[in-house]
Amino acid sequence: MKLNISRSAQKDLDRIENEVVLRISTKIYQLPQNPYPAGSQKLGGNKGYRIRISKYRVIYTIDKAGKLITITKVGHRKEVYR
Structure with a gap:
């Protein structure tokens, strides 16, 4: 799979x-x-998936057909879901 990090x-x-x-x-x-x-x-x-790293969260989506993982948001757990 390829990895893409959004702007x-x-x-x-x-x-x-x-x-x-x-x-x-x-x-x-x-x-x-x-x-x-x-x-x-x-x-x-x-909305995709999330992984936890300490107090931070990484939100990402998976396009199985296109074999692409896109990181959409990274932030503190109190702010990332807003």
């Missing part, structure tokens, strides 16, 4: 501390090998 998700990452971004990036770049890692959860409706 808004990239901006979200730019706002987060470097130490945390390193941990988040490690998880993100493992998604093409395992799109459903332990602890991932399907979100309600058609």
